Amino acid sequence: MAEIFPNEGLDLIYGIVPKGATGPANTWLGLFTAFTASTVGTSAAVIASWSEVSVAGAYVRQTIASSSWGTVGTTQSGRGSGAAQVTFATATAVWGTANGFIVASGATGGAGVVWFGANFDDTTAVVINTNDVIKVTPTWVYTG
Amino acid sequence: MSSAPEIQGHPVEPLLDARGNLIEMITVCAECGQARTILFLTRDRWYCSSCRASGAAPPKLYPVA
Numbered sequence: 713m714a715e716i717f718p719n720e721g722l723d724l725i726y727g728i729v730p731k732g733a734t735g736p737a738n739t740w741l742g743l744f745t746a747f748t749a750s751t752v753g754t755s756a757a758v759i760a761s762w763s764e765v766s767v768a769g770a771y772v773r774q775t776i777a778s779s780s781w782g783t784v785g786t787t788q789s790g791r792g793s794g795a796a797q798v799t800f801a802t803a804t805a806v807w808g809t810a811n812g813f814i815v816a817s818g819a820t821g822g823a824g825v826v827w828f829g830a831n832f833d834d835t836t837a838v839v840i841n842t843n844d845v846i847k848v849t850p851t852w853v854y855t856g
Numbered sequence: 857m858s859s860a861p862e863i864q865g866h867p868v869e870p871l872l873d874a875r876g877n878l879i880e881m882i883t884v885c886a887e888c889g890q891a892r893t894i895l896f897l898t899r900d901r902w903y904c905s906s907c908r909a910s911g912a913a914p915p916k917l918y919p920v921a
Contacts, residue, residue: 782871782879794891796871796880813893832893836905845897847883 714750715789715830715853718757724817724825739827740773740819741798741850743810749837752812752829759826762814767821769805769842774798776815776850792853799847807840813848828852863900 818824
């Protein structure tokens, strides 16, 4: 499993600490189809690089409230936390093959800044077909 | 946040905040019991990709007299 804070996400974090910008009340969860089930984008990746699932067939990004993040604990690669699970609406068309999730800065699919991207923890690509219903648990890991 | 109704009797585990307060119960795979990033709903049970693919997901059927 791979994960990354791309440069644009690091820039946002840098703006908050140490530069003092106000942190967001929410982030948004999306699914990406680029790369593989065990690889993610490079530091230079931007939203277009991730090939997010198209906004069709009832796919929309899901809100992650900042208050929904759980206890921060030690992981294999640093300090991490998981947020409350989000359930996507039933797919009304084929969404394609998802290799992982992104945590983005806005609700509009295919737009905004990616804070963080990661594969699913079982490093398995998932084909999301019509009538599938999925739950995703966002995670976020800072490596030291 | 989750918008789906809870399924009574489904395996879950707690998600706690930094103070140990419960944020919500996290649904885990109904077959292997592991908390996974992604779960699929099959009838009234959630399964991870592995259990769903290996055939664990089909519900157990009982004869009805």
